[in-house]
Amino acid sequence: MRPLRVLMIACTLTCSAATLAQSSNAINGCYNRGTGELRRVNATDCRVTESSISWIIVGPHGAQGLQGQQGSQGAPGPKGDPGAPCSAVPPLPPAETAITPGLPKFQAAEGDAGTATGWLLTKLHFDRPVVWTPVTGGALSSNIRYEIGDSPEVFVTVGLRFDTSSRQTDVAELVAPLDRMAAIDTNLHRPPMVLLQIGALNVRGVISSISETYSDFLGDGTRTRCEVEVKMKVASSASQNSIAGQGLDICLHLRTVLSLCERCMRPC
Secondary structure, three states: OOOHHHHHHHHHHHOOHHHHHOOOOEEEEEEEOOOEEEEEEOOOOOOOOOEEEEEEEOOOOOOOOOOOOOOOOOOOOOOOOOOOOOOOOOOOOOOOOOOOOOOEEEEEEEOOEEEEEOOOEEEEEOOOOOOOOOOOOOOOOEEEEOOOOOOOOOEEEEEEEEOOOOOOOOHHHHHHHHHOOOOOOOOEEOOOOOOEOOEEEEEEEEEEEEEEEEEEEOOOOOOEEEEEEEEEOOOOOOOOHHHHHHHHHHHHHHHHHHHHHHHHHHHO
């Protein structure tokens, strides 16, 4: 039985003898084909009557050992190449300069109030009443009449958001042109006509009301965000109230009359 078992082992390992013999962990032997004797050798220099065999014995895998202590931090590696430059964010255009046509803007159509730019549109609301009146003696739900006459007033409400938090500057500088558009121009003696441009939409009129809410501030109190709601009255032209001009003329005339009366009342 022993020679037979050795022969089976030799036949199995002979096929890989050439490969295993090149490994430093291989066990080399020579098997005598006549006697069945197996002897261990350091090299494959077997006799003519022997066959060269090699094999590697791998034992069972042992348990993992304890983790060693963490070593000291190594030296810093070389500095890497600089990254690609990021795309620069263009600053918001100044409030007083003209901008590219077609971009959202509030612009004074007359006077020197300037142009309000650098805002984000948050709301656009149109209010146009349609005048219906009930016919006398009829029910409102079934008998009404459309009043034909002057075109009803059209109002446009615009929500604007100004934000200078990234630049950390006072956002009121961007809102200031809107305040000037709602104030009386010294040369016009009234608020100026304004033009709202949003893409292909162009609305001309006057500012009837303006509401400003400041929400974000820096540590020193600088305002960096403002929500503005502007209500416009659509109109093609505007003029000063004639009563105001008449009142000025009346005052000048009254002063002249009083001066003459004083002269008449003086004793000769």
